[in-house]
Amino acid sequence: MNIKQFEYKPLAHYSYAIVSDGKMAVIDPERNPEQYYAFAKANAADIVSIIETHPHADFVSSHLEIHKKTGATIFNSKKMGADYPHRSFDEGDSIELGNIKLKAINTPGHSPDSITIVATEGTETAIFTGDTLFIGDVGRPDLREKAGNMKAKREELAEMMFDTITTKFNDLPDDAIVYPAHGAGSLCGKNLSDAASSTLGDERMGNWAFKKQPKQEFLDTILEGQPFIPYYFEFDVETNKKGADNLEPAIAKVPFAERSTAKGLIIDVRNEKTFKKGHIKGSINIQAVSENSKFETWLGSIIKPEDTFTLVIDNKEKNDILLQRVAKIGYEKMLRKVITLSGENLVKNEKLDLDDFKKNPDNYTIVDIRNKSEVENGKFFDSAISHPLNDLRDTATEIPTDKPIVVHCAGGYRSAVGSSILEKSLNGTIVYDLSDDVKDFQD
Template sequence: MTIKQYNDKPLSHLSYAIVSNGKMAIVDPARNPQPYYEFAEENKAKIVAVFESHPHADFVSSHLQIHKETGATIFVSQLVGADYPHKAFDEGDEIKMEEITFKCIHTPGHSPDGITIHAVDDATTKEAIFTGDTLFIGDVGRPDLREKAGNMTAKRKELAQAMYKTMTTKFNHLSDNVWVYPAHGAGSLCGKNMSDDTTSTLGNERIGNWAFQEQTEEEFVEEILEGQPFIPSYFGHNVDINKTGADNFKTSVSDIPVQLTVESFDTDAPIIDTRPQEAFKANHISGSINIMARSEKDKIETWIGAIIQPEEKFYVVLESISDYNEIVSRIAKVGYESQIKAVLTLGQTQFKSFDNFDYTDFKQNPDHYTIIDIRNVSEFEDSKKFDSAINHPLNELRETANEIPTDKPILVHCAGGYRSAAGSSIIKRILPEAKVHDLSEKINDFN
């Protein structure tokens, strides 16, 4: 049994290809299926199965496209009520692929329809579990995503209780030597305390993962519900897409209008400017929102999906047209590519710029500024950077910015400088007459 792990770092999404004697299965595939196709070709393997552990909320899966292009059977729990061609795969079901036997374990908690795929190599006795969003390394999946996602009616406390039952009963028959392969690593919004490791064993998790420790159901439920991150707007949208099956990836990212070297622009929708903040502050179309995409460390997928609403149309500004494929493909990972009205690059026209920021004056006279902390509520409560700061989380800022006082210059900060570029531009969009400054990476001077 050969297992290859794929790590989409901006979303901390882990997916898998499993090969045995010329046959291949894929678990929780990303939006672009090309890497799996190339791996199958390298191994002279035919893709015969795609396992979906549940309808994902944080990314769009390519399971339907893989089925159409390879003939592979999609296996998913009947509880999903999937609208695409599939075969039900539920508790006790087994599927044979050459020397590997895949067994299904129903593991609700993150979602009511979640399954874990237990793979046993009959030749080597190697065992692995592909745990989806149920069991992570060092943590378990959050139970509060299905109240506003898709057509599910499960409530967070009920799912938290289901997760407790899963953790205390569903893995007991498996040995400590079983490998654990989750669908997410550290940085994902599907959990809160994940390890930087992307694989583990059940033995290690039984020792080090808080969810395996002896505790009452009440203690477990309190711990899992406390301090969960915010829920981006796009999560429910992605559940719906994944329940139906997404459009072809290449087709969806290739037919978007392009307008090059724009010298004037009358906007009828939000503009997402993906350029570095220095270029944005020097010149940008009025009302633009600066969500940077300089590298995979910039989580443009998450923040476009948190700031722009599902079905809301928007424009995208690129630093160079050579960035088109990468940035549009990243936007497609959260299912928003169909909402792009056009991709733009700027010409020589000077549109708008940000006011110069006197950092020395701020350090000497912080009380002369209205300080806006755009971190999440839990971050703000854990470590307030300035006593006078007002918390306006970035994902809510388009709705709350008009509540910010404008009698003083407004100073925006986050934890490290990335989010404040978006936050300051949103506030300037909502309050165009206000003086708005971005503390950016200088926030590190106050950490």
């Protein structure tokens, strides 16, 4: 069976192509479809099917764009209520792809409309589990209370997941290869392995969800300690249900200006050191320097779908790649323009006197912006007050301003974002970023 796994690391997303006898199916494609076209060409195959395991919350899919270009049929569960041309693909339905048979299993739990795709060829079996079954975990059940054609409370979905795990995979062999839609780092689950695939037998032995346990124990485990829900998740579910605009025309609409300035909500993606040397007052520093940085996740966790914003980048050469990254979560629609800075009327940040902070921590208000679950596992500073980064724009004004503020996370990336948010929200208060010096205070 010719299966290709594609990975987009910033969102820990896996998508797939299956090829047989000159025919190709794409499963859960990301926003940029070019890699699928290239793989089809390299394998002398025609893309004939696109399958969506569910309407994704954490990225925008290119299923509609691929359909428009290739004429391939889009398949998904009828429960999704998709607004684009498609064929229903539910339990009992199957697709012939060359010598491979693809059949659907309805596997609700992460969402009411989730399906798992079972691919068989001879004695080989592969299952594409979407966000239902991950390696070492299962999908979170709390994302469909406000979004999608079918809405369901988290408790209802948790019960659906229990039924799915205890009944839906029973007839599949232990040697079936499990291909999930996400790996470690995704917010679609809480304890995902960094492995890209597994076997169903290994999951039956090692995944907590498969162990024999009372139903209530399963429900308590899956409902407890789930990560926060970014603002963009609901927006992406609705976008994927409708089908996104073609990528290149969508990002081509965004104006670009060199040596410019801006007002309103400004996201500066430059390196934190460059940002601190000079930026537009009130900018928020969400770094997109590394190819693997969680830029998309934090952009969609801090900026709401009803916001509009300007993007500040280093130089014109980075314009296309940053537009592509913004578009991964559909936020090109909220992007007013992209600029490089003029160099005029920029503000600088003072550097924290680390020695004084170590000697006199009580002279500072320490703000811990890590996630709630991280704080529960242990604080770095006893006096620190917890304000998770995803809530910080809303809770900033609750922070005392009678002392200079020191912001920290676990490694430095998030504290650059958080300190810039507080600098914007608490105008006139001295705000320091502890940055990667936080490592000096970790056991």
